[in-house]
Amino acid sequence: MSVQAEQSIICMAIRNNARMQDCDLEPYEFESWQNQEIFKVIQTLVNAGKVADLVTVVEALEDACPGQEFAPYLATLVEESWSINSFEQCCEIVRDDFRKMQAMEIANDLKRGLESGDQSNAVDTAIQQLMSLNRAGRNYDHDMRSVMAAGIRLVDQAMDAEGLLGVDTGLADLNDCLGGFHSTDLIVIGARPAMGKTALMLNLALAAKESVGIISAEQGHEQMGLRLISIEGNLDSQKLRTGGFYDEEWDTLQKAVRRLSAKNIRVNDEPGISISGIIRQARDWKFKYGIKALYVDYLQKIRATDKRMKRHEQVGEVAGLLKNLARELEIPVIALAQVSRECEKRPNKRPLNSDLADASEIEKEADEILFLYRDEVYNSDSPDKGIAEIDISKNRHGPTGTVRCVFVGKFMQFKEIAPKTYQEQYGGAS
Known part of the structure; x- marks a missing residue:
């Protein structure tokens, strides 16, 4: 079918170059x-x-x-070639058949790689090639009609979702x-140690209600498991670490574990993971599990591709990649970042963009900070006491400002402020 579509494209293009x-x-x-050679010549002449x-x-x-004879074939083709499909449909047929052949070649290469014993490299290569093949089918050139149509679709989605276009944060x-x-955005969350940024990330990941991935270069999956159980089960994190919870709390723990086990959350806790490793892992998760967001703990812990680069260049490369x-996989990437101790020297210790380690490189790449x-x-x-502030210091899509929420330290939870409930349960100010 593809060859007939190719002939129809050539025929219609020669009859009307504007096509x-x-x-x-x-x-x-x-x-x-x-047909390759003929189309190449037509393309060159028209261009x-x-x-x-x-x-x-x-x-x-x-x-x-x-030495090649094209005239008889081309004359017959122009005189006799026809198609019930339009020019655009014929182009789609050729493109689809090409991608099918490419996918089959990738599958064959994967089979040969697996048979040779190089399993890890064969799988990584196949995933990368399939992702590239998927991107090759996208159209990146848009006229204003398609731009406006896409904008209206977002408005419709926002109305249907009552204003929530992106992945839910769990905080209204x-x-x-x-x-x-939002998909394609890089969101950086900065904080000094002990503020609870890893706990915030886990709360955000649980609130997403989507398939998500977590890169944990800071702590192992065991510690992350304890934190998640504490958050999900309203269980004292210290008791979980020391085994000091009561028998009646065991049922609560088991229920929390069952709920968490059913969630589609992937975790990679490789120590010292490189940015290349993160990219491979994220592509794999997107391909296999369709992740809707990626959470990274934390940005300055990620190894760049070249250790010989200066530190700010390494951080800039990691942030840029x-x-x-985020753009390639069409998902938001939420990356935690360490804040320098300079903010602690000021009377007002709330961090600023300039307090981010290697701030200029991060600020340049981030859509939101x-x-x-x-x-x-x-x-x-x-x-x-018990109140956390989330300061939106950069927002490419809207307003900046500060959001206040409740931090329940023993449960590692970030919650919306509900004054009466908060005071009754936790005894703090709201």
């Missing part, structure tokens, strides 16, 4: 070598502003392929400001 403006095919996507008719195409083919005020975490990954701050970490008599 080439609607064709984004490349010669290598044609199955027949003859040069020349007429591509039967005479000029045959002359150009004689120059490009000396944060959703109101950001609209959730995480942003590219959030800072987590809890005043009680520095002030034991703070009137805001």
Whole structure:
């Protein structure tokens, strides 16, 4: 079917050169070598502003392929070739058949690689090639009609989702400001140690209600498991670590474990993982599990591709590649980041963009920058005990500002502020 579609494309293009403006095919996507050469000549002539008719195409083919006879085939093709499909449909047929052949070649290469014993490399290569093949089918050139149609689709989606276009954060005020975490965005969450940024990340991942992936370069999956059980089960994290919980709490723990086990969350806890390793893992998760978001703990822990680069260059490369990954997989990437101790030297210790380690490189790549701050970490008599602030210091899509929420330390939970409930249960200010 592909060869017939190729012949129809050539026939229609020679009869009306203007059709080439609607064709984004490349010669290598044609199955027949003859059709490849003919289409290449037509493409070259049209791009040069020349007429591509039967005479000029045959002359150009004689120059490009000396010794090959194209005239009889081309004359028959132009006179007799026809199709019930439109030009655009024929182009789609050729593109689809080409991608099918490419996919079969990738599958065959994977089979040979597995048989040779190089399983890890064969699988990684196949996943990367399939992802590239998928991207090759996308159209990146849009007129204003398609741009407006895409914009209206987002408006419709926002209305249907009551304003939440992105991945749910679990915090209504944060959703109101950001609209959730949006696909293709790099979101950086910065904080000093002990503020609870890893706990916040886990709360966000659980709230997503989607298939998500977590890269944990900071702690192992065992410790992460304890934190998740504490969050999900309203169980004291210290008791979980020491085994000091009561018998009646065991049932609560088991129920939390069953709920968590059913969630589609993937975790990679490889120590010192490289940015290349993260990209491979994220592609694999996207291909196998369709992840809707990726959470990374934390940005400055990720190894760059070249250790010889200066530190700020390494961080810049990691941030840039995480942003590219978000665009490639069409998911939000939420990366935690360490904040320098310079903020602790100021009377107001709330971090600023400049406090991010290697700030300029991160700020350049991030679509949103959030800072987590809890005043009680520095002030034991703070009137805001149990309150966490999430400062939106950069937001490419909307307003900046500060969102306040409840932090329940013993459960590792971040919750929306409900004054009466909070005071009754936890005894803090709201």
